[in-house]
Each structure stands twice: as structure tokens, then as C-alpha cells.
Amino acid sequence: MAQEDVFKKIVSHCKEYGFVFRSSDIYDGLGAVYDYGQMGVELKNNIKQYWWKSMVLLHENIVGIDSAIFMHPTIWKASGHVDAFNDPLIDNKDSKKRYRADVLIEDKIAKYEEKINKEVAKAAKRFGEAFDADQFKATNPRVLANEEKKQALHTRFAAALNANDLEELRQIILDEEIVCPISGSKNWTDVRQFNLMFSTEMGSTAEGANKIYLRPETAQGIFVNYLNVQKTGRMKIPFGIAQIGKAFRNEIVARQFIFRMREFEQMEMQFFVRPGTEMDYFKKWKELRIKWHKALGFGDDHYRFHDHEKLAHYANAATDIEFLMPFGFKEVEGIHSRTDFDLKQHEKFSGKSIKYFDPEINESYTPYVIETSIGVDRMFLSIMSSAYCEETLEGGETRVVLKLPAALAPVKLAVLPLTKKDGLPEKAREIMNDLKFELNCQYDEKDSIGKRYRRQDAIGTPFCITIDHQTLEDNCVTIRHRDTMLQERVNIEDLKQIISKQTTLTSLLKQLM
Ligand code: ATP
Numbered sequence: 001m002a003q004e005d006v007f008k009k010i011v012s013h014c015k016e017y018g019f020v021f022r023s024s025d026i027y028d029g030l031g032a033v034y035d036y037g038q039m040g041v042e043l044k045n046n047i048k049q050y051w052w053k054s055m056v057l058l059h060e061n062i063v064g065i066d067s068a069i070f071m072h073p074t075i076w077k078a079s080g081h082v083d084a085f086n087d088p089l090i091d092n093k094d095s096k097k098r099y100r101a102d103v104l105i106e107d108k109i110a111k112y113e114e115k116i117n118k119e120v121a122k123a124a125k126r127f128g129e130a131f132d133a134d135q136f137k138a139t140n141p142r143v144l145a146n147e148e149k150k151q152a153l154h155t156r157f158a159a160a161l162n163a164n165d166l167e168e169l170r171q172i173i174l175d176e177e178i179v180c181p182i183s184g185s186k187n188w189t190d191v192r193q194f195n196l197m198f199s200t201e202m203g204s205t206a207e208g209a210n211k212i213y214l215r216p217e218t219a220q221g222i223f224v225n226y227l228n229v230q231k232t233g234r235m236k237i238p239f240g241i242a243q244i245g246k247a248f249r250n251e252i253v254a255r256q257f258i259f260r261m262r263e264f265e266q267m268e269m270q271f272f273v274r275p276g277t278e279m280d281y282f283k284k285w286k287e288l289r290i291k292w293h294k295a296l297g298f299g300d301d302h303y304r305f306h307d308h309e310k311l312a313h314y315a316n317a318a319t320d321i322e323f324l325m326p327f328g329f330k331e332v333e334g335i336h337s338r339t340d341f342d343l344k345q346h347e348k349f350s351g352k353s354i355k356y357f358d359p360e361i362n363e364s365y366t367p368y369v370i371e372t373s374i375g376v377d378r379m380f381l382s383i384m385s386s387a388y389c390e391e392t393l394e395g396g397e398t399r400v401v402l403k404l405p406a407a408l409a410p411v412k413l414a415v416l417p418l419t420k421k422d423g424l425p426e427k428a429r430e431i432m433n434d435l436k437f438e439l440n441c442q443y444d445e446k447d448s449i450g451k452r453y454r455r456q457d458a459i460g461t462p463f464c465i466t467i468d469h470q471t472l473e474d475n476c477v478t479i480r481h482r483d484t485m486l487q488e489r490v491n492i493e494d495l496k497q498i499i500s501k502q503t504t505l506t507s508l509l510k511q512l513m
Pocket of ligand 1: 373
């Protein structure tokens with residue numbers, strides 16, 4: 001199946017089974033804003049729990065906060081967002097569609113890469129086992145030509161970005177003959193800068209109104225609480241502050257479902273360190289974060305690091321963790337070495353001293369910061385797209401199954417009485433009433449067992465139990481495993497232990513130690 005079709009299927013599966021809906025759906029939606037449904041909210045909460053526990057529970061020197069979305073407007077002046085939180089936009093005059101100039105060019109670079117990969121795949125098929133991919137890439141003229149074009153474009157693009165040269169960005173688009181995917185034309189406007197922050201007014205009268213911004217990142221809420229937390233928590237450097245919360249960006253192009261939204265959620269952690277040690281911690285957090293992703297078991301080949309060409313104004317090193325989505329490798333998380341930029345700026349703008357006295361070296365300094373920043377919604381999308389699976393079973397029947405990591409699955413256990421009579425529903429309810437305090441259970445007595453299994457497969461429930469007539473005699477139920485579809489008979493007394501062991505976050509978290 002083409003990857004585009006896979007993506008479409010995931011989007012409609014998300015709607016059909018109550019994971020994600022368009023915001024304001026009955027009013028035909030609102031651009032790039034989405035709501036999470038009854039299944040989606042459970043999965044999302046589990047992702048957040050996995051992250052939160054991996055930070056706050058597993059690290060004695062990381063604590064959490066929950067800061068407000070509205071903040072003093074000067075914060076965004078100090079952070080540089082008022083002046084520099086821009087994206088370069090370009091319009092196609094024929095389709096009237098708006099694009100990010102940098103994304104158009106990045107897509108072109110990805111196309112060269114795709115061409116190279118296709119050549120390699122074709123040759124691998126032709127030569128079979130004897131194929132040496134590295135040698136082929138180093139010698140094949142078509143691969144070499146594409147590699148050269150890719151490198152040249154890359155260099156030119158990085159130079160234009162670093163110099164903030166908007167004319168050059170436009171020229172690259174023209175020289176590379178990039179066309180609008182809607183109109184197919186090369187009729188482009190100039191490239192302009194566009195600030196991504198939403199603003200609103202605070203205060204009851206227009207005269208007294210104060211322009212404030214909806215935060216475009218949660219990080220600044222951490223920086224401005226640095227002193228509060230350090231002092232009240234008696235924190236010693238190195239230490240971290242974690243936060244999960246909503247962020248808002250008026251994205252220019254927002255067409256990839258929950259990949260790029262105007263209202264989204266971030267999980268950010270700022271780790272404060274002694275100046276000069278930041279590169280060691282940058283390396284350490286890269287390792288810890290990739291481990292967190294890989295523990296989910298979707299396959300190590302689904303992840304890669306992408307080091308930044310252009311560093312943000314506050315950073316001295318930055319990398320993205322990219323995940324293989326149905327539309328290619330895309331950023332899900334950023335890890336940045338933010339230096340002492342933010343704390344120094346807040347010191348300057350607020351007039352308050354934000355220094356740390358380090359008793360180990362008998363010195364005061366402004367701490368340096370390593371930030372890990374991941375989007376909950378992008379993480380959600382990466383999980384849904386890896387878990388979604390269509391299988392053909394023996395006998396030709398097909399099933400759609402979400403192979404979610406059991407610890408993240410919205411429902412852990414489906415409780416299914418074989419029939420609606422003979423005391424089976426009562427027995428099923430009794431079992432559920434015992435388990436529901438620890439496990440998210442769903443009761444279902446409608447339709448055939450086969451249909452009920454399919455419904456549970458589609459929402460990723462790792463376990464189903466059926467209660468049959470024999471249950472009333474031997475106190476045993478049949479437990480069915482989602483991925484293998486294998487069934488076994490177990491005693492009701494053992495259910496809690498069997499299912500809890502395989503569905504708690506603890507086993508995932510233990511892999512991180
Ligand atoms: P991009 O280059 O894709 O716009 P970014 O580099 O601006 O992303 P960061 O500012 O580093 O993103 O934000 C950290 C994380 O927040 C990203 O890795 C992503 O997971 C998430 N994120 C950022 N913007 C959005 C958005 N518009 N919708 C959903 N998630 C987002």
C-alpha cells in the first residue's frame with residue numbers, strides 16, 4: 001500500500017474509533033485544531049504518564065511544575081519570540097496557497113534522497129545477496145549525480161538560512177524548479193517573515209488592555225520559575241524542571257493532521273548545569289531520550305538524529321529525534337543546548353539576579369541549560385502510525401489491529417461474556433468490578449465473540465477474556481492475546497497479576513535504567 005494511503009487510513013481510523021476528531025466538527029472543523037476522543041484521551045494520558053514518570057520519578061534531581069499559559073508580555077520580548085519567532089512564508093499566485101519556504105526546500109532535498117534510495121533498492125533486488133550497498137553508492141553514476149545535487153542544495157540552503165537571506169531562499173525555489181503541489185506552477189511571490197505567536201488582550205477595558213501572547217512553548221514558564229523552584233526545593237545543580245502543557249503557534253502550513261497543529265501540547269524539561277559541562281549533558285540527554293523512544297519497541301530503524309544546520313539564536317548545539325512517519329522521517333523531539341541565553345535575558349529584562357552559588361567550586365554563575373522538548377501530539381501520531389496494522393488471517397479474513405505497547409493502550413482488558421444469559425453477564429461484571437480499580441476494562445456483550453475481538457483489536461486492547469458456562473464451574477476464563485490471537489485458560493484469581501504485569505508502565509520504565 002502506498003504510504004499516502006496508509007496515512008489516510010490512520011486518519012480515518014483515528015476518527016472512526018474515537019481517537020481524534022476535528023475540532024468543531026459539526027461546524028466543518030477549524031484549521032489545524034483537533035480534539036481527542038474517548039480512546040485518544042486515554043492513549044494521550046498514558047504517553048504523558050510515560051514521559052512524566054521517566055523524568056520526575058526516575059530522576060531524583062528533576063521536579064515538575066505546571067505554569068500558566070498567560071504570562072507577562074515582557075517574557076516574550078526577553079526570550080526573543082516577539083522579534084524572531086518567524087517562519088519564512090511564500091505564496092503561490094495561482095493556487096493562492098501558502099507554504100513555508102524552508103519546508104519546500106527541505107522536501108526537495110528529501111526527494112533527492114528518495115531517488116538515491118530507490119536506485120539502491122532496485123540494485124539490491126537485481127544483485128541479491130552479493131549486493132554491497134556502500135560500494136554501489138560510491139560508484140553508481142546516477143546515485144553520485146543525485147548525491148552531488150543534494151549536497152549542493154543543502155549547502156546553499158544552510159547558508160541562506162543562516163544569513164536570513166529571504167531573496168536567496170526564493171531564488172533557490174526558482175532554480176530548483178519547485179512547483180506548487182496544488183497548481184503545479186512556479187508562479188511564486190516573494191518570501192516574507194511571519195510571526196507565529198497568537199496574541200490576545202488582558203484587561204476589562206480597551207484602554208487598559210494589555211497585549212498578551214498565548215505561549216508558543218512551555219519552556220519560558222520553566223525559566224521564569226527557575227528561582228522559585230531552586231530556592232523552595234533547595235535544588236542543587238545539576239537539576240531539571242519538567243512541564244507538560246499546551247502551546248500555541250499560528251502555523252503557516254498545517255495540513256498534516258496532528259503533526260502540525262495551531263494548538264498542541266509539549267512535554268519539556270530544562271536541565272540546569274554548570275557552564276562548561278553542557279556538552280557532556282547534551283550527549284547524555286541525547287542518549288537518554290533515544291532510549292525512551294526505542295523502549296516502545298517499534299524498531300530501532302524508525303529513529304534517527306538530525307543535527308541542526310541553523311542554530312536558533314539561543315543554542316550552541318541542537319539535534320532532532322526524527323521518527324519514520326508514513327510521510328518520511330520527521331521531527332518528534334528537539335534536544336537543545338540553550339546556553340545561559342534565557343536566564344540571562346530574564347535577568348536583564350526583570351532586573352532580578354538569577355545566579356546560582358555553587359558551593360562545590362565556591363563560585364556564582366548563571367546556569368547553562370539543556371532542553372528536551374517533545375510534542376505529545378506528534379508522539380501520538382508516531383505511535384498510531386507504527387501500531388496500525390492490517391492483517392490477512394487464515395481463511396482470507398482481514399483484521400485491523402493497533403499493536404500499541406500494552407502499557408500505553410487505552411483499554412487494557414475487554415471482559416466478554418459468551419452469551420447474555422445463564423448468569424454469564426453477572427459473572428463478567430463481578431470480575432470487572434474486582435479489576436477496574438487497577439485496569440482500564442471494557443465490558444461488551446453485543447454481537448458474536450469474533451466481532452467483539454475485532455472491535456478490541458481496532459482500539460489496541462492487549463487482552464480479552466471470555467466468560468463461558470464452564471467458568472461458573474471451574475472459576476477459569478479464556479484469555480486471548482491481541483497480537484498472537486493465542487488463547488489460554490487461566491484461573492480468575494491469577495488474572496490481575498497476569499494482566500497488570502504486562503500492562504503497567506513499570507516494565508517500560510525499567511528498560512530506561
Ligand atoms: P518544526 O520545525 O516541525 O516546526 P520546531 O523545531 O519548531 O518544529 P520545537 O520548537 O523544537 O519545534 O518544538 C518542540 C517539539 O514540539 C517538536 O519536536 C514537536 O514535537 C512539537 N511541535 C512543535 N510545533 C508543533 C506543532 N505546530 N504541532 C504539533 N507539535 C508541534
